[in-house]
Amino acid sequence: MSLLLNIAVDGIAYGMILFMISVGLSVTMGLMRVINLAHGAFALVGGAVAHTLILRWGLGYYVAVPLAIAVTIGSAFLSERLLFRRIYRLGELQQVLSTIGITFMVIAAVNKLLGSSLLSIPLPASLQHSLDLGFRVLPAHRLVVILAGIAVTIGLVLTLDRSRFGTRLRASVDNRNIASSLGINTDRIYAATFCLGAGLAALGGILGSELLPVDAYYPLRYMVLFLIVVSVGGMGSITGSFAAALALGVLETASRYLIPDAGTIVFFALVMALLAFRPAGLLGKA
């Protein structure tokens, strides 16, 4: 029983991290039709800035994390202006290549500035203690991660389905020309969406540093994991990404606990089987 609970809690926390990082990717790929392999780089930038602010500059956790996310959003805005805007128009393969190129450059830059060692993000004392829920004792950090994941999901669904911005975004994606002739500034909508995705990636990267440790090679190491979440969930579907991230998080945690030797093989075999039967993912429309 306690094993099952462990799997459930760790798996759900892991899934929430996967969701936070990859939902931005799902939005950019599904709505803007860009295969962005550099998405994990924003999680790395967020983690690296948070590490620098806390350990080198001595800022508090609750000041450093929002600041790191803000810096990441700023860098996403700049890179969207300078690079990604050109990439939207390219072919699929060119998008793959150029975003790999960007990933390489970010890795090299972080490597140069901070070295290739682990970039730890120490938790504040208030998140290090354990919570007694009556039936089980949980690390507070796990609970924060799970709550943050739920908050992000609700916020995103409300933003995209209910807000004016969401309406404009969906209109711009469905038909960019008509949307812009109706007076919607599609460039600005795209940039805002891109920054939103980058910000979420940074949040996930920082909160998830316990489960997915941050170092310079972070974007390459977990690229496949994030892409799998998106392709299993279905591009552009937030609920799909949520379901996929949770399912994959629990599945991978379970296979690590129960069959440690063949866990990865089972994991990828299941992903392949699913994609073979549903090429557009769980909730994809294409």
Added chain:
Amino acid sequence: MTSDLQSPDQIRSWTTAVRVPLLPEAAMLTCAVAAFYAFPYDLALITRFLVMILFVLSLDLVLGYAGIATLGHAALYGTGAYAAGLFAVHVSGDPLTGLAVGAIAGAVLAFVSGLLLMRSHGLTLLMLSIAVTLICQEIANQARDLTGGADGLRGIRMEPVLGMFKFDFIGRTGYWYALAVVVVCYAVLKIVTLSPLGLSVRGIKDSAARMVAIGSPVYWRLVTVYTIGGAIAGVAGALAAQVTQLVSLEVYAFNLSAEALIMLILGGTGRLYGAVIGVLIFMTVHHVAAAVDPFNWLFIIGALILGVVFFVPSGVLGIPKAISDLFRRRDNARS
């Protein structure tokens, strides 16, 4: 620039002058032979170039000709490498049989995975091809007793090629052996791309729907081409295993697939010699950049990729055409 330099006739005669049959091939072979005498102390490095050229050539068949966008080509290469390595350790050290084993292993994996992969396209295909590579890597990692796991497969001893040429310490035999294998495989690929099969997969790349409409069995054509590509990639892996006498989990690295793709795009897809040029440029930049600054070569490679994608999307070989198009457009505008 004078006006008669820009006349279309001049350009046409210039481009036809370049189209001597097999001229690129002859030039490349000459360079390869010259390289042996020019860099006698770097033969191991140039042999690695040759292995990479073979690997990228097989990717060119799959991606450049048939349009199968894969990020999992390392799966075929690595399987060929492990098959040839295990064959050398447990069965026989004969190099040519080892190559055949590598080719068969690569082809079998390509056929089996191709049955699934060729049903999908776009992001799903990319994901599935990566998943195949990761499963292979994990199997090689777990089967520690057989493959040596993370330590790599050791104890590969090669017998002399054809019973006559021993592998020597500085890699002279290795170089000629690799060059011969690459030349043979290049010829095979040239024949395949000019065959009806090659022409029909080009048609599939342009428009699969049209090829279905004229009665071409699109799915099986793609599986066939992928299997041939797998055999060549398997040979490349086997060659690497034999020449370096070591196989490690690195053969299944995602970076290998990605770098092969970069080299192919760099040189230009759909032209076999483009693959060769792409490998030469990429590996030279990589080698020089890594020698100058071992930390930042990745940055230079990244910048190189971005430069290629933004400024010469059709590869280095597209530069002359881009320039002549520029002249032609100006000419049309004037008349």
